[in-house]
Structures are given as C-alpha cells and as structure tokens.
Amino acid sequence: MRLILILRNVFRHKLRTLLTVVGLTVAVLAFGLLSTVVEAWYAGAEGASSARLVVRNSISLVFPLPLTYRQKIRQIDGVRAISTANWFGGIYKEPKNFFPQFAVDAASYLDLYPEYVLSEAERKAFLLDRKGAVVGSKLAATYGFRIGDTVTLKGTIFPGQWEFVIRGIYSGRDAKTDVSQMLFHWDYLNETLKARSPRRANTVGVYVVEVSDPARVAEISRAIDAEFRNSYAETLTETEKAFQLGFVSMTEAIVVAIRLVSYLVIFIILAVMANTMAMTVRERTAEYATLKALGFGPAFIMGLIYGEALAIAALGGALGIALTFPLAERFASAMGSLFPVFVVSAQTLWLQAACALAVGLVSALFPARSAARVRIVEGLRSVA
Amino acid sequence: MSAPAASPVVPPAGPLVALRDIVKTYRRGQQVVPVLSGISFDIAAGEFLALMGPSGSGKSTLLNLIAGIDRPDSGRLVVAGEDVGRLGEAELADWRARHIGFIFQFYNLMPVLSALENVELPLLLKDMGRRERRERAELALSMVGLADRMTHAPSELSGGQQQRVAIARALITDPTLIVADEPTGDLDRESADDVLRLMQRLNDEIGKTIVMVTHDSRAAGHAHAIMHLEKGVLSGREELRG
Ligand SMILES: Nc1ncnc2c1ncn2[C@@H]1O[C@H](COP(=O)(O)OP(=O)(O)O)[C@@H](O)[C@H]1O
Numbered sequence: 001m002r003l004i005l006i007l008r009n010v011f012r013h014k015l016r017t018l019l020t021v022v023g024l025t026v027a028v029l030a031f032g033l034l035s036t037v038v039e040a041w042y043a044g045a046e047g048a049s050s051a052r053l054v055v056r057n058s059i060s061l062v063f064p065l066p067l068t069y070r071q072k073i074r075q076i077d078g079v080r081a082i083s084t085a086n087w088f089g090g091i092y093k094e095p096k097n098f099f100p101q102f103a104v105d106a107a108s109y110l111d112l113y114p115e116y117v118l119s120e121a122e123r124k125a126f127l128l129d130r131k132g133a134v135v136g137s138k139l140a141a142t143y144g145f146r147i148g149d150t151v152t153l154k155g156t157i158f159p160g161q162w163e164f165v166i167r168g169i170y171s172g173r174d175a176k177t178d179v180s181q182m183l184f185h186w187d188y189l190n191e192t193l194k195a196r197s198p199r200r201a202n203t204v205g206v207y208v209v210e211v212s213d214p215a216r217v218a219e220i221s222r223a224i225d226a227e228f229r230n231s232y233a234e235t236l237t238e239t240e241k242a243f244q245l246g247f248v249s250m251t252e253a254i255v256v257a258i259r260l261v262s263y264l265v266i267f268i269i270l271a272v273m274a275n276t277m278a279m280t281v282r283e284r285t286a287e288y289a290t291l292k293a294l295g296f297g298p299a300f301i302m303g304l305i306y307g308e309a310l311a312i313a314a315l316g317g318a319l320g321i322a323l324t325f326p327l328a329e330r331f332a333s334a335m336g337s338l339f340p341v342f343v344v345s346a347q348t349l350w351l352q353a354a355c356a357l358a359v360g361l362v363s364a365l366f367p368a369r370s371a372a373r374v375r376i377v378e379g380l381r382s383v384a
Numbered sequence: 385m386s387a388p389a390a391s392p393v394v395p396p397a398g399p400l401v402a403l404r405d406i407v408k409t410y411r412r413g414q415q416v417v418p419v420l421s422g423i424s425f426d427i428a429a430g431e432f433l434a435l436m437g438p439s440g441s442g443k444s445t446l447l448n449l450i451a452g453i454d455r456p457d458s459g460r461l462v463v464a465g466e467d468v469g470r471l472g473e474a475e476l477a478d479w480r481a482r483h484i485g486f487i488f489q490f491y492n493l494m495p496v497l498s499a500l501e502n503v504e505l506p507l508l509l510k511d512m513g514r515r516e517r518r519e520r521a522e523l524a525l526s527m528v529g530l531a532d533r534m535t536h537a538p539s540e541l542s543g544g545q546q547q548r549v550a551i552a553r554a555l556i557t558d559p560t561l562i563v564a565d566e567p568t569g570d571l572d573r574e575s576a577d578d579v580l581r582l583m584q585r586l587n588d589e590i591g592k593t594i595v596m597v598t599h600d601s602r603a604a605g606h607a608h609a610i611m612h613l614e615k616g617v618l619s620g621r622e623e624l625r626g
C-alpha cells in the first residue's frame with residue numbers, strides 16, 4: 001500500500017515526471033561520457049609499467065639523444081634491458097587520421113612490451129622485413145589494415161613518402177593496453193635518413209629501460225641522469241607512467257574543466273529536481289496533514305517523499321547508465337584512434353549510480369522535512 | 385498550573401469526553417485573538433452532538449482540540465479516561481489512530497488511491513494482515529452503500545459518494561469518537577441528507593459517539609443535542625431527543 005501510494009504519486013503528473021526523468025537521464029549520461037573521456041586521457045598512463053623508465057633529452061622531447069648512450073645506460077647497475085623509440089609523426093592519407101607511429105629497435109622493444117601480444121609467426125615476419133610494421137588491433141580495425149597490406153605515410157618530421165608492409169597485428173594483454181599504435185623498424189628510418197639527410201641519422205628519440213627491481217626506479221633514474229650530466233645532451237629519466245602523465249598534463253586544464261562540467265551537470269539536475277519535489281510536496285500539503293491526522297507519523301510521510309524521489313532518480317539513473325554504453329561506443333568510433341582506450345569503467349558506472357542516488361536523496365531532503373513538520377490544522381486549511 | 389492530577393482517570397460511568405476550562409488564542413502579529421475562552425462541557429458515550437455557531441465563533445478550533453490535532457493554551461481534555469494534554473507528539477498520533485475517526489468538509493481522500501484503498505489506509509497503522517485489511521475495508525464500504533464503487537478513484541465519485549467513502553474510512557478502525565467538521569458543507573441537499581442519515585445510523589445502530597460541527601440547522605436536526613458557541617463561549621445546550 002505504501003508502495004502503491006509512492007508509485008501512483010510518481011505518475012500523478014506524467015509530464016512533470018517525464019521531464020524530470022529525461023533531465024536526469026541526460027545528466028547521468030553526460031556525466032558517464034565525460035568521466036569516460038577523462039579516464040581515456042589517463043588510460044595511456046594507466047597501462048604504463050612502473051618498471052619501465054623513459055630516458056629523454058632534458059631540454060625537450062623534440063631533441064634526440066645520441067646512439068652511443070645505449071651502451072652506457074645498459075651498463076648502469078639495475079638496468080635489465082633497453083630499447084629505443086623515435087616518434088615518427090607521419091600522416092596516413094589525411095591529417096585527421098591521427099595515430100602514433102614509433103620507429104623502434106624492434107626485437108628489444110617487443111621484449112620490453114609483453115603486453116603487445118603478437119603471434120610467433122607474425123613477430124618473426126616483422127623482424128625479417130626491413131620495411132615491415134606491426135599495428136594494434138584497434139588501429140587495424142579503424143583503417144581496415146590487413147597483414148600484407150602496404151601502408152604509405154607522409155612524413156612530417158621526416159619528409160617524404162614512407163612505405164610499410166603490415167606484418168603483424170598485435171592485441172592488448174588487457175583493456176588498458178594501447179592497441180592503436182604502429183611500430184616499425186628504426187633501421188629503416190635510419191638508413192633512409194642516412195641517404196636523405198645524414199645529419200639527422202644515428203639518433204634516438206627516447207630510450208626505454210627496464211629495471212630489475214621496480215622499487216629502485218628513483219635511484220636508477222638518478223644514476224642514468226648523472227651519467228650524462230655535463231655532456232652535450234643531458235638526459236631526463238622518469239618512469240613511463242610519469243612520462244605519459246607529463247604528456248597528458250599538457251591538457252590537464254581541459255581535463256579539469258571536463259570533470260568540473262560533469263559534476264556541474266549533476267548539480268544542475270539536482271537543483272531542478274529539488275525544485276520539482278518542493279513544488280510537488282507543497283501541492284500535497286493537505287494530503288500530508290490528513291495522513292498525520294489519521295495517525296501516520298513523520299517517518300511515514302518522509303518515506304513517501306523519499307520513496308518518490310528515489311523512484312524517479314532510479315528511473316533516470318538506470319536509463320542514463322544503460323544509454324552510456326551505446327553512446328560511448330558511437331563516440332569512440334567517431335573519435336577514431338584519438339583515444340587508444342575508450343572503455344566505460346566500472347568506476348564510472350558506480351559514480352553514475354551514486355550521483356543518481358545522491359540527486360534522489362538530496363532533492364527530497366528539504367521537502368520531506370517540511371512535509372513531516374506540517375502542522376495538521378494549518379495543513380488541512382490549505383484544502384481547496 | 386492546576387493541582388497535580390487530582391483524578392487522572394475518569395470513572396467508566398463518567399462522560400466519554402470531558403473538557404475543562406479550555407482556552408485557545410491565536411496571535412496575529414502583535415495582536416492576540418482569543419478564540420476559545422474557558423470552555424467546559426462533557427460528551428457522554430453514545431451521544432450525537434452538533435456544535436453550532438456563526439462563522440468564526442471557534443467551532444473548528446474546538447473540534448480540532450477534541451480530536452487531538454491541535455492543543456489548547458490551557459485547560460484539560462480527557463477522552464476515554466486519557467488526559468490528552470499529557471501525550472507527546474508521537475503518542476498523540478497513536479492515540480488519534482486508536483480513538484478518533486475523521487470526517488472533513490472536503491472529504492480529504494487520497495486522490496491516487498481507490499475508494500477501497502482509501503478506506504483501508506488507516507488499518508496500515510494496525511497490526512493486521514493484507515487479507516484482513518481488505519475484507520474489513522470491503523465490509524465498511526458495503527455498509528455505506530458503495531460496494532459497487534470499490535475500484536473507483538475519488539475523482540470518479542460524486543461529492544456525496546466521496547463523503548461516504550470518508551465515513552467508511554472513519555469507521556474502519558472502530559474509533560471511540562467520530563469528529564465531523566461541516567460534513568455536508570460542500571454537498572447538495574440530497575447528498576447531504578444521505579450523509580446525515582448515514583451518520584445517524586452509525587449512532588443509532590452501532591452506538592458511535594459523534595461530534596459534528598455545522599452551521600446548518602437542518603443538519604443539526606439529526607443530532608441528539610445542539611451546543612451553541614458564540615465568540616468562543618458556550619451559550620447553551622439544546623436537547624432534541626432522548
Ligand atoms: N491559524 C490561525 N491563526 C490565526 N487565527 C486563526 C487561526 N485559526 C483560526 N483562527 C481564527 O480563530 C477564529 C475561529 O476559527 P474557527 O475555529 O475556524 O471558526 P469556525 O469554525 O467557527 O468558523 C476565527 O476568527 C479565525 O480567524
């Protein structure tokens with residue numbers, strides 16, 4: 001009976017309830033999408049290993065490091081393995097088709113990144129082909145790359161047309177793995193550079209270092225940087241995670257703004273719904289006074305109002321959460337490979353549910369209190 | 385402050401309701417408006433009493449005090465042996481649920497509940513199973529002649545029918561006392577007569593004690609006695625039938 005009262009009250013003003021539910025759905029949906037965008041920004045860093053260090057030129061990422069550093073770094077205590085990567089920055093057909101490409105020391109690089117899962121045959125084929133490349137599964141899906149395809153990139157940092165043959169498609173070990181990259185041979189880049197612009201040859205963008213003990217990363221980083229102090233290319237060594245976050249932090253302000261907006265949206269719908277509930281409760285003052293006269297206590301009356309607000313919040317929240325998945329999917333495909341990882345996380349779902357719950361509870365707070373406090377005689381007077 | 389509770393319990397043979405020196409004032413800004421100035425009277429069990437008086441004379445205020453939905457500034461109100469003034473807010477609510485049946489001028493039914501559900505509503509406060517609640521509500525609705533209107537919403541009923549639903553709701557808990565504030569005030573003559581005859585039957589056949597506020601002397605004619613209230617003072621009691 002209590003439930004009947006609550007549910008029938010919910011649908012008493014159908015249009016009002018519908019508008020409130022739609023508002024909540026949109027708010028929860030927007031919140032979910034924005035949270036997912038924020039998480040996607042950080043996803044690269046989340047997938048990063050804290051046992052890997054990135055060594056770069058201390059002046060700026062755009063300045064390379066000498067090839068000779070490789071041996072020196074390799075000899076530092078605590079360094080287990082080393083590889084290299086150069087940011088290529090090529091354009092595939094049109095500038096809007098952005099995806100990361102790295103010229104890497106292939107064999108050692110793949111060893112350093114076990115999360116890039118590649119079949120033994122594909123790995124072998126890649127290593128044997130000087131012009132070979134491997135692409136992540138998401139990238140392959142986005143542009144329809146298949147093994148054996150020839151892909152031509154227009155260089156921006158390294159001018160000219162560059163041809164590659166897809167020799168493998170790697171998948172991610174888990175959802176956090178970046179499967180939107182393209183890796184090819186540093187040798188291919190370097191030999192072409194030797195012919196076209198010899199001054200730029202024999203350099204490395206960054207060294208990637210695996211340490212034997214993750215607990216010692218700070219100490220090893222300092223040791224590496226100390227090794228090259230006062231040399232003509234000083235280094236800055238940080239964990240891969242810190243490196244990625246540094247990348248992300250360029251857009252930190254945007255991320256903060258997005259977060260803020262996502263909570264603002266929830267706050268606005270809270271204000272709207274609180275107003276709706278207050279209006280609803282005011283209209284029913286005589287009913288609450290009647291219930292009190294009949295002997296129902298404040299708890300019963302507050303229960304009716306909380307129940308009604310929570311039912312509306314649950315409806316809007318559930319719809320919003322349910323719609324987040326298809327929307328995120330469409331958003332991700334529209335964004336192409338801009339976000340390497342774009343997954344609606346469990347945390348986002350919980351936050352959405354918590355927001356809907358909070359909106360329900362908070363919007364009922366004051367109306368429920370004032371309804372429970374209605375003085376019977378005055379409440380009854382408000383009839384007709 | 386009166387003497388410390390000389391006789392807290394009214395003997396069973398005494399009146400059902402006893403009012404002593406009831407005073408009630410309202411404050412309107414600076415101004416203090418006296419509404420009831422020292423009312424004392426008794427209501428015997430089984431009585432059907434009409435309370436008459438001009439508009440603004442304090443009839444509703446007095447009825448609200450008797451029903452325990454308002455409190456006097458001073459004076460004592462004893463109903464069925466209980467000193468109502470001593471009850472706290474929650475106790476008073478329980479007390480109303482047990483002892484008072486309400487009939488309002490505008491019926492005050494829950495618009496989202498059917499006739500049957502409205503009648504059943506007060507039983508939620510009793511320790512009673514669903515089936516029993518339903519059966520009792522059906523019985524009460526048949527008693528007021530609305531067995532064929534159980535699933536109707538209040539908005540689908542005439543004023544007279546709504547008031548009969550309200551009477552069934554007032555009856556269902558078998559209260560000690562039924563209070564009715566202008567129960568026919570919003571009804572046409574025919575429906576009003578129906579409602580009054582029904583109230584009279586409740587009094588005659590099942591012995592319900594009823595206090596009814598009205599300014600309609602035709603309505604008051606159905607009662608045993610009429611109390612006249614004028615400017616917050618009782619001006620007399622008129623017996624109509626033994
Ligand atoms: N809440 C209130 N605040 C101020 N004055 C009130 C209030 N309730 C009733 N009154 C005043 O008390 C007097 C008696 O009211 P009421 O008992 O409703 O009269 P009746 O029912 O006899 O018409 C009226 O003058 C009314 O204006």
Ligand SMILES: [Mg+2]
Nearest residue numbers: 443444445565
């Ligand atoms: Mg009145």
